[in-house]
Amino acid sequence: MAKLQPQAVKQITEIVERYKDEPTPTMMILEDIQKEYGYIPLEVQELVSELTGVPVSDIYGVVTFYSFFSMVPKGKYVIGVCLGTACYVKGSQLVCDKFGELLGIKPGETTPDGLFTLDLLRCIGACAVAPAVSINGKVYPQVKVDNVKNIIEEYRAREAN
Amino acid sequence: MEQIRNEKELQARFEKCGACLQKKFHCEPGHKAIVVCGGTGCLSADSQVIIDKFQELIKANGLEDKVTANIVGCFGFCSQGPFVKVFPEETLYVKVKVGDVEELFEKDIKNNEVVERLLFVDPQTKQHVQKQHDINFYKLQRRDIALHGNGEINPEDIDEAIGNGAFQGLNRALHMTREEVIDEVLKSGLRGRGGAGFPTGRKWSFVPKTDEPKYMICNGDEGDPGAFMDRSIIEGNPCAVIEGMMIAGYAIGAQNGYFYVRAEYPIAVKRLAKAIKELEEVGILGDHVLGTDFSFRCHIRLGAGAFVCGEETALINSIEGKRGMPRPRPPFPAVKGLWGHPSVVNNVETLACVPFILREGWEKFAAIGTADTKGTKVFALGGKVNNVGLVEVPMGTTLRQLIYDIGGGIPGGKKFKAIQTGGPSGGCLTEKDLDTPIDFGSLVAAGSMMGSGGAIVMDEDNCMVDVAKFYMTFICDESCGKCSPCRIGTKRCLDILTKICDGKGEPKDLDDLKELSNVIRNNSLCALGQTATNPILSTMKAFPEEYQAHVVDHKCPAHVCKNMMEYYIQPNKCIGCGLCMRNCPVGAISPSTEPAHLPNGNVNPGKFAHVIDPKKCVKCGSCLSGCRIGAIIKK
Ligand SMILES: Cc1cc2nc3c(=O)[nH]c(=O)nc-3n(C[C@H](O)[C@H](O)[C@H](O)COP(=O)(O)O)c2cc1C
Ligand code: SF4
Ligand code: SF4
Ligand code: SF4
Ligand code: FES
Ligand code: FES
Numbered sequence: 116m117a118k119l120q121p122q123a124v125k126q127i128t129e130i131v132e133r134y135k136d137e138p139t140p141t142m143m144i145l146e147d148i149q150k151e152y153g154y155i156p157l158e159v160q161e162l163v164s165e166l167t168g169v170p171v172s173d174i175y176g177v178v179t180f181y182s183f184f185s186m187v188p189k190g191k192y193v194i195g196v197c198l199g200t201a202c203y204v205k206g207s208q209l210v211c212d213k214f215g216e217l218l219g220i221k222p223g224e225t226t227p228d229g230l231f232t233l234d235l236l237r238c239i240g241a242c243a244v245a246p247a248v249s250i251n252g253k254v255y256p257q258v259k260v261d262n263v264k265n266i267i268e269e270y271r272a273r274e275a276n
Numbered sequence: 277m278e279q280i281r282n283e284k285e286l287q288a289r290f291e292k293c294g295a296c297l298q299k300k301f302h303c304e305p306g307h308k309a310i311v312v313c314g315g316t317g318c319l320s321a322d323s324q325v326i327i328d329k330f331q332e333l334i335k336a337n338g339l340e341d342k343v344t345a346n347i348v349g350c351f352g353f354c355s356q357g358p359f360v361k362v363f364p365e366e367t368l369y370v371k372v373k374v375g376d377v378e379e380l381f382e383k384d385i386k387n388n389e390v391v392e393r394l395l396f397v398d399p400q401t402k403q404h405v406q407k408q409h410d411i412n413f414y415k416l417q418r419r420d421i422a423l424h425g426n427g428e429i430n431p432e433d434i435d436e437a438i439g440n441g442a443f444q445g446l447n448r449a450l451h452m453t454r455e456e457v458i459d460e461v462l463k464s465g466l467r468g469r470g471g472a473g474f475p476t477g478r479k480w481s482f483v484p485k486t487d488e489p490k491y492m493i494c495n496g497d498e499g500d501p502g503a504f505m506d507r508s509i510i511e512g513n514p515c516a517v518i519e520g521m522m523i524a525g526y527a528i529g530a531q532n533g534y535f536y537v538r539a540e541y542p543i544a545v546k547r548l549a550k551a552i553k554e555l556e557e558v559g560i561l562g563d564h565v566l567g568t569d570f571s572f573r574c575h576i577r578l579g580a581g582a583f584v585c586g587e588e589t590a591l592i593n594s595i596e597g598k599r600g601m602p603r604p605r606p607p608f609p610a611v612k613g614l615w616g617h618p619s620v621v622n623n624v625e626t627l628a629c630v631p632f633i634l635r636e637g638w639e640k641f642a643a644i645g646t647a648d649t650k651g652t653k654v655f656a657l658g659g660k661v662n663n664v665g666l667v668e669v670p671m672g673t674t675l676r677q678l679i680y681d682i683g684g685g686i687p688g689g690k691k692f693k694a695i696q697t698g699g700p701s702g703g704c705l706t707e708k709d710l711d712t713p714i715d716f717g718s719l720v721a722a723g724s725m726m727g728s729g730g731a732i733v734m735d736e737d738n739c740m741v742d743v744a745k746f747y748m749t750f751i752c753d754e755s756c757g758k759c760s761p762c763r764i765g766t767k768r769c770l771d772i773l774t775k776i777c778d779g780k781g782e783p784k785d786l787d788d789l790k791e792l793s794n795v796i797r798n799n800s801l802c803a804l805g806q807t808a809t810n811p812i813l814s815t816m817k818a819f820p821e822e823y824q825a826h827v828v829d830h831k832c833p834a835h836v837c838k839n840m841m842e843y844y845i846q847p848n849k850c851i852g853c854g855l856c857m858r859n860c861p862v863g864a865i866s867p868s869t870e871p872a873h874l875p876n877g878n879v880n881p882g883k884f885a886h887v888i889d890p891k892k893c894v895k896c897g898s899c900l901s902g903c904r905i906g907a908i909i910k911k
Pocket of ligand 2: 601602758803
């Protein structure tokens with residue numbers, strides 16, 4: 116198994132340290148790792164286990180249970196297409212299909228250049244502007260199939276600069 | 277920050293901040309207060325930039341001591357956002373764009389001139405409406421209980437909350453015994469807003485009076501995919517939920533409260549964390565609350581994207597750092613919950629109602645609603661309805677009033693088909709149910725349920741089999757897998773529904789679905805499985821002919837199921853512009869040899885009506901949405 120860089124060990128240790136006074140901090144630690152380190156591979160899980168004394172099998176069980184946690188790195192831009200009810204009845208499935216088609220990936224996957232991840236979301240509270248798409252937290256209201264290409268190009272152009 | 281350590285200091289602060297708020301809303305001539313909606317819908321339409329711009333203009337014009345501008349929680353009428361409201365006139369501007377700010381500032385703020393073009397236009401009378409309460413959407417609502425302060429106060433300023441009456445309910449509760457507080461809530465008739473409708477006071481009374489630690493837990497997991505009530509309540513007035521939790525904590529003898537909030541709600545988490553921190557600083561949270569023996573602290577835990585964690589025992593497992601799988605009940609959390617100690621789990625909206633009951637007295641709450649259910653309910657009204665948004669209505673309001681009077685009816689002259697309530701555990705109600713009053717009992721009797729407040733309106737373009745499939749896909753994704761009827765059964769249901777929607781269904785499938793549904797309902801451990809097939813059973817019951825059309829004639833009457841529909845260009849309507857041909861991703865469209873006609877009937881010279889090759893078409897829909905004259909239909 117790949118060994119963690121000293122930098123990463125330091126980062127993870129700091130995160131674990133933050134919650135040393137909490138009774139059952141596993142979720143909080145993993146959430147911060149996901150946010151700050153970007154993903155939670157096995158070697159990170161082992162380190163967390165070592166630092167907290169929680170068996171690595173338990174940590175693995177938690178990481179695989181919750182959809183927020185990922186064991187592979189996500190793309191630089193995470194495109195979340197809302198498939199909540201309000202968005203679905205207004206055609207967000209078609210929007211999702213279009214993103215998949217143009218990026219050449221399925222939901223949950225990342226483009227080979229590491230730029231985009233396509234995720235499915237279940238209601239982000241923007242039902243009034245359904246169908247909604249969220250990219251790294253920025254919400255795009257009333258996305259139509261025909262807008263998808265422009266949205267992707269907006270980010271590609273940003274990269275080119 | 278000035279401390280609030282006892283009742284006297286609270287009342288002094290209430291008076292001072294209340295006066296500030298009054299001054300803000302009824303300011304003296306020459307002064308103005310601008311509030312801008314900071315809910316998710318409006319933020320996605322740049323309301324943050326709007327507020328920044330107002331603040332810039334205030335500075336640039338040297339008006340800091342006369343004009344204020346701040347963000348407030350969701351106005352509820354999200355489809356008309358972003359909103360800008362100007363006090364003291366209470367002029368409400370809708371659909372404001374960043375480019376409008378300068379004009380608003382110049383005309384309204386500086387010269388007291390109403391900018392007519394940005395007012396709401398009543399779709400019926402075509403008249404401009406200047407004030408919020410004159411808009412039909414608001415007329416049947418009463419937004420002063422669960423949504424108290426939403427759209428009025430700055431959610432990031434605890435002083436505005438205090439001035440608006442926050443912690444008055446807590447203060448009254450602390451003068452009562454625990455039993456009296458529970459009794460007050462019992463008498464108010466408050467039932468849990470998380471879905472099951474269990475009487476809140478009863479739940480509190482189950483907690484044993486032992487010395488061990490006890491916990492209050494606020495369920496902010498809001499799993500119903502298509503609902504955002506709890507999120508808006510936290511974002512619009514975090515202090516109300518904190519106060520509700522403190523009152524509950526006092527009543528059950530807890531010293532710690534946990535907010536379990538979805539990770540997808542970063543703004544809610546941020547505002548809640550800020551409010552908690554500031555309340556700790558002034559001393560409202562912590563030891564000896566308001567100078568009494570009661571001590572209370574609040575903590576925030578984030579969900580991590582698992583619907584089943586909304587179930588209370590799964591939620592407790594999640595806080596304990598485990599997989600979010602439900603535990604068998606009994607023992608109920610009230611006896612053995614978080615870390616093995618007595619715990620009460622209450623929904624966000626439930627807790628947001630509690631301060632009203634304690635502040636105003638149970639009689640006022642019990643005076644609203646029906647015999648079955650007291651108070652109000654917040655709904656996230658969405659789907660095919662004109663006025664999409666967040667509404668708070670007294671129990672007993674009918675579905676018809678909700679959809680037509682408040683919701684403004686169905687857009688585009690389409691026909692109403694169904695309203696889905698209760699999310700993935702609920703059901704669909706149809707035309708014949710529209711006069712059902714909204715309360716727990718009546719909605720169940722009509723074949724659905726209250727649920728947590730999702731209300732999705734569907735029109736003739738929605739296929740009910742597809743809707744059932746949608747919910748089943750969701751359930752299959754979210755079943756925790758602990759018990760096999762739910763894990764395997766729901767997957768089987770989804771397979772059957774997928775087969776039907778693919779045009780390969782047969783009549784026997786419907787019997788299989790019913791049988792499977794009953795097995796899953798009767799043998800699942802938690803309510804996720806027990807209610808998982810409600811969307812199937814209720815759509816089968818309400819729309820038998822639609823299911824029949826799918827499995828017998830292999831037709832989808834709403835033209836949604838892709839294998840049973842085609843895109844078709846009406847030759848007599850097509851003007852031959854060729855736009856669709858250029859847009860088609862697979863080259864399925866080409867000109868025919870038939871001359872195209874203009875809308876006035878004349879031949880369009882040199883142009884030919886276009887046709888779609890159904891063998892090549894991948895049914896992406898681009899052509900239909902692009903054709904400007906509407907020549908393309910689904911059939
Ligand atoms: C699968 C499932 C999901 C649930 N999701 C939620 C939820 O998102 N929010 C909520 O308040 N209650 C949810 N509940 C209900 C809770 O278990 C619990 O009854 C509720 O939080 C109690 O609060 P109340 O009495 O104030 O309604 C869910 C239940 C089940 C079975
Ligand atoms: S019914 Fe479904 S969600 Fe509930 S415990 Fe069983 S498998 Fe898990
Ligand atoms: S179907 Fe519409 S878009 Fe296509 S050629 Fe005819 S008029 Fe133009
Ligand atoms: S639906 Fe899509 S694939 Fe089919 S004809 Fe129209 S544009 Fe082409
Ligand atoms: S359903 Fe998509 S934002 Fe609510
Ligand atoms: S988000 Fe602005 S009105 Fe709801």
